[in-house]
Amino acid sequence: MTAMSKRKNGNGGEAAAAGSNLPQPETLMAWYREMLLIRRFEEKAGQLYGMGLIGGFCHLYIGQEAVAVGIQHTLTEKDSVITGYRDHGHMLVCGMEPRRVMAELTGRETGYSKGKGGSMHMFAKDKKFYGGHGIVGAQIPLGTGIAFAHKYEEDGGLCAAYCGDGAVNQGQVYESFNMAALWKLPVLYVIENNRYGMGTSVQRAAAGERLCDRGRAYGIPGEQVDGMDVLAVEATANRLVEKIRAGEGPQILEAMTYRYRGHSMSDPAKYRTKDEVEEMRTQHDPIENLKRIIEVNGFADEATFKAIDKEIRDVVNESAKFAQDSPEPDPSELWTDILVES
Amino acid sequence: MxxxxxxxxxxxxxxxxxxxxxxxxxxxxxxxxxxxxxxxxxxxxxxxxxxxxxxxxxxxxxxxxxxxxxxxxxxxxxxxxxxSASAATGGRAKGDEPRTADHAPVGEKPASEAPAAPTEGEAPAPAAKVPAEAKKPAAADPDLPPGTTFVKQTVREALRDAMAEEMRRDPKVFLMGEEVAQYQGAYKVSQGLLDEFGAKRVIDTPITEHGFAGLGVGAAMAGLRPIVEFMTWNFAMQAMDHIINSAAKTLYMAGGQMGCPIVFRGPNGAAARVAAQHSQEYSSWYSHCPGLKVVAPWSAADAKGLLKAAIRDPNPIVFLENEMLYGQSFEVPQIDDHVLPIGKAKVVREGTDVTMTAFSLMMGHAVAAADALAEQGISVELIDLRTIRPLDVETIVNSVKKTNRLVSVEEGWPQSGIGSELAALMMEHAFDYLDAPVVRVTGKDVPMPYAANLEKLALPQVHDMVEAAKAVCYRT
Missing domain, CATH: 2.40.50.100 (RNA polymerase II/Efflux pump adaptor protein, barrel-sandwich hybrid domain)
Known part of the structure; x- marks a missing residue:
């Protein structure tokens, strides 16, 4: 019933079998690198959290990498991105610097928000990345407003507004769907369905069959895609983005995905079985999936993968070092950035 | 009728x-x-x-x-x-406009009573007839050039003109809200704007405050200059998450990188006989939150000048209007670009015995109270706060240092109200100057009742202000 279970040939089989339609090898390698960067970055963040260097809430993106990477490659620099609090992956694929993201996670003055935002509140206006929002579902009307601005300015851009399966039950999401459909706003709603809104499974929280159909009453088309397969995510998102650019208004993409870690660092994740997690990690891992496709098609060898892995570990280690070496914000920063002084 | x-x-x-x-x-x-x-x-x-x-x-x-x-x-x-026709009714024929004093706020009709909630058989009256500034001219706002002429305008017209002028000036400014476009505004504040600016910039929304407030904030983050009208502030409680969490906090959370230039505006406070859910005064709620500016004008001139400033301000602004004031007329300066500074109170009348602060609709009551007190030999220095956040502490403290007494007037509830804040501020900044405790005149600590007599009891009346001023002056 889910897109994921429709796959016939096991991990990577479908995409590999369609080898002739694959993107260019360098494209696949780029996606591989980005997913691996997110994975290693998040592993490091988890480690720093355990060391007490990252505080508060920290929601890791491990397992969901194919979603942000696949979507991002359908966007251009005219387009905007906004997401909720599981946001590190989106920031990295938007081109934000890993070291400054890590510095923000550790509350340092070199972070994107000078250490005043933290994991859930980071922005990069020059990358058109609008956060990073800590209130479940709030980013959906905000993203709809960003799409409104694209249309108002007639700049040809669209907004990719991400939310989780939990946020889809928020009333403001439907208020947004309504206005987006009424005004044909250029917005791609991406539902990252990782099966659990914190500890409550989708089945226990969301009525109806598929979350991607939640826009049907407003005439918003929705599609479901295997969110563990970056090729499928990119291909489907591309189709929807083209419809948005053609002026057809909002579209919904539900990516069926999974987070390997708990909801946040303090979540023991006892609401699901170890077998379930293990099955996802070993059978559906998005990075291993893409690696296999690359290998099967002979685009890279093991030595190349090793080199990439080392390169990314270096980037991540350097980020962690940069963060730890950076000072905390000056006490005077307590009183800055409350209002724009005009 | x-x-x-x-x-x-x-x-x-x-x-x-x-x-x-x-x-x-x-x-x-x-x-x-x-x-x-x-x-x-x-x-x-x-x-x-x-x-x-x-x-x-x-x-x-x-x-x-x-x-x-x-x-x-x-x-x-x-x-x-x-x-009989109009003679006995107070009606007047065309061209027979009531005479008004220059440079003075004037009531919409020559009412003789202070504004108040209606009692049996008595219609709700608009604000004071008293031409306060004509009696004793107060210092004009510093940026008004000498020789400026004035024209009589309602608060409604002044707000409309402020929006129209700013929309002409900046194509990024747009207005959205319920009934703002085709209906011409639920309270007719946006009258004519759709005709001039078109449906792209004057946008009717569905009745979904949470959603359209969030949409406005997102548009502001992306560089537009939204004016979001709430039909009344009562309904903005559904939008409060976006006003505070999304608008007010973003600049700080972004380390100054991204702000939210947006104006949320609409009528605030009790109207008349619309009971508890539609009669609430929100200035103290929003004034609690860093990252917001909170403006609550009384006169048409201030409404215009401050709304223009709010639309240009790079920060999120909560602009609290009052339905009872919309139809009231005031003298508005005739200058090309009447913009007033946010954060400045106005000494509406100078006095020596007691300082009285008020804002929005309550200013009309306070003027009437000051007149009544003058007749009893008590000289009131009357301050219109105009901006609730940032509060113009300096102006209030300077006045209290002179009069040694403070009466704070507000329509909202007493606990954690504007008066509570002023009392604390006076202890911090003017303790040695106080000859009496600060006294608060507030709405009663009850949800707003529907019955006319109870509603009147729940709202601050001129009499309450007179008695409070006499009490701090130790007069009976």
């Missing part, structure tokens, strides 16, 4: 659709009545013959409940009814 809105006190008889002798059936339109918000058709609720027209068409300012015509039942004669 029928009451056709909760706050209507008088209307204009625009047109009779029946003439004397015409038969009338229930549901027939008898006349067109102009309220302060709209032209309404007035339907007959009974059958008969229109025996006599008591108020001719074209008559303006006919008080609510004034008989405008006589409907005869079968067998009745028109000769039996009195022929």
């Amino acid at each position: 029928p009451a056709l809105s909760p706050t209507m006190t008088e209307g204009n008889l625009a047109r009779w659709l029946k003439k004397e002798g015409d038969p009338v059936r229930s549901g027939d339109v008898l006349a067109e009545i102009e309220t302060d918000k709209a032209t309404m058709e007035f339907e007959a609720v009974d059958e008969g013959v229109l025996g006599k027209i008591l108020v001719p068409e074209g008559t303006q300012g006919v008080a609510v409940n004034t008989p405008i015509g006589v409907l005869l039942e079968e067998g009745e004669s028109a000769d039996a009814v009195p022929t």
Whole structure:
């Protein structure tokens, strides 16, 4: 019933079998690198959290990498991105610097928000990345407003507004769907369905069959895609983005995905079985999936993968070092950035 | 004259659709009545013959409940009814505008009572007739050039002009909200804007405050300059998450990288007889939050100058208007670009014995109280706070250092209110100057009742302000 279970040939089989339609090898390698960067970055963040260097809430993106990477490659620099609090992956694929993201996670003055935002509140206006929002579902009307601005300015851009399966039950999401459909706003709603809104499974929280159909009453088309397969995510998102650019208004993409870690660092994740997690990690891992496709098609060898892995570990280690070496914000920063002084 | 809105006190008889002798059936339109918000058709609720027209068409300012015509039942004669028209009713013919003092706030009609919630048989009255500034001119706002001329305008018109001027000036400014476009504004504040600026910039929203407030904030983050109108601030409670979490905090959370230039505006506080859910005063709620500016003007001139400033301000602004003020007229300076500084209170009247602060609708009451106190030999220094956040502490403290007494007036509830804040500030900044404890005049600590007498009891009255000022002056 889910897109994921429709796959016939096991991990990577479908995409590999369609080898002739694959993107260019360098494209696949780029996606591989980005997913691996997110994975290693998040592993490091988890480690720093355990060391007490990252505080508060920290929601890791491990397992969901194919979603942000696949979507991002359908966007251009005219387009905007906004997401909720599981946001590190989106920031990295938007081109934000890993070291400054890590510095923000550790509350340092070199972070994107000078250490005043933290994991859930980071922005990069020059990358058109609008956060990073800590209130479940709030980013959906905000993203709809960003799409409104694209249309108002007639700049040809669209907004990719991400939310989780939990946020889809928020009333403001439907208020947004309504206005987006009424005004044909250029917005791609991406539902990252990782099966659990914190500890409550989708089945226990969301009525109806598929979350991607939640826009049907407003005439918003929705599609479901295997969110563990970056090729499928990119291909489907591309189709929807083209419809948005053609002026057809909002579209919904539900990516069926999974987070390997708990909801946040303090979540023991006892609401699901170890077998379930293990099955996802070993059978559906998005990075291993893409690696296999690359290998099967002979685009890279093991030595190349090793080199990439080392390169990314270096980037991540350097980020962690940069963060730890950076000072905390000056006490005077307590009183800055409350209002724009005009 | 029928009451056709909760706050209507008088209307204009625009047109009779029946003439004397015409038969009338229930549901027939008898006349067109102009309220302060709209032209309404007035339907007959009974059958008969229109025996006599008591108020001719074209008559303006006919008080609510004034008989405008006589409907005869079968067998009745028109000769039996009195022929009087406007003389006894306070109505006035076209061209017979009431005389007003220059440079002074004037009530919409020559009311003799202070503004108050209605009691039995008494219509809700607009604010004070008292030409405060004509009696004792206070310092004009510093940026008004000498020799400026003034024109009489309602607060409603001043707000509309402020938006129109700013929309002409900056194409990124747009207005969205419920009924702002085709309906011309639920309270007619946006009248004419759709015609001038088109549907792209004057946007009717669905009745979904949470969603459209968030949409406005997102548009502001992306570089536009939204004005989000709430039909009333009561409904903005559904939007509060976006006002505070999304708008007010973003600049800080982004380390200054990304802000939110947006104006949330609409009528705040009690209107008249609309009960608890529709009668709430929010200045203290929003004034609690860093990252917001909170503006609550009284006069039309301040409404215009401060709204223009708010639209240009790079920060999120909560702009609290008042429905009872919309129809009130004030002198507005005739200058090309009347912009006032946010964060500055205004000494409306200088005095020596006691400082009284108020804002928005309560300023009219405070003016009346100051007049009454003057007659009793107590000189009130009256300060219109105008901006609630950032509060102009300096102006208030300087005044208290002079008068040594402070009475704070607000319509909202007492606990954690503006008066509570002022009391604390005076302890911090003027403790040694106080000759009496700071006294708060506030709305009562109850949800707003519907019954007219109870509503009046719940709201601060002129009498309460007079008594508070006498108490801090140790006068009985």
